[in-house]
Amino acid sequence: MPVKYNSGVMSRKSIGNKKGCALCGAKEISEPRGEERYCRDCWDKKIAVEEIVAREFALKRYIRAHSAEKYLVYHSTQKRPIGQIIVVDDGYDLFLTMTIYPNFAWDDPAYHLEGDPEGRTFAELLVDVVATEVIEPWGGGKWHLEVFRSTAAEPEDWNGEM
């Protein structure tokens, strides 16, 4: 079963709802909006760390068509691609299919902050990268993303003509 994401539910996982900032204990918590668990400073720090980690991913587009695109996903620690993304625009919504390969530790925490109750995996962080680098340039709007885990390190290629 693929993991599904869509534009309506981009919420972050949270564990419990302690009083005060989850990281430093400060009383004034203001972030993220609607699910306040962090003070402004700690939140900025967390976002900065996520941005650095996200920059380790690189999405390389190798097919560009009128209403579809295909990308390979790379990570700075690996020579070979670690996933691929297909984007299809049906004229209304954007449909994304992401296949992630087993040559990368997708379920590992992408970073560690002391005492942070809200960890994020590399797979979750890649969804953010896709939202910024693929979905936004398409104009945003409604989108649907399915994530499949491949058991083969890379896809097999079949070419032909009938």
Ligand SMILES: [Zn+2]
């Ligand atoms: Zn704090």
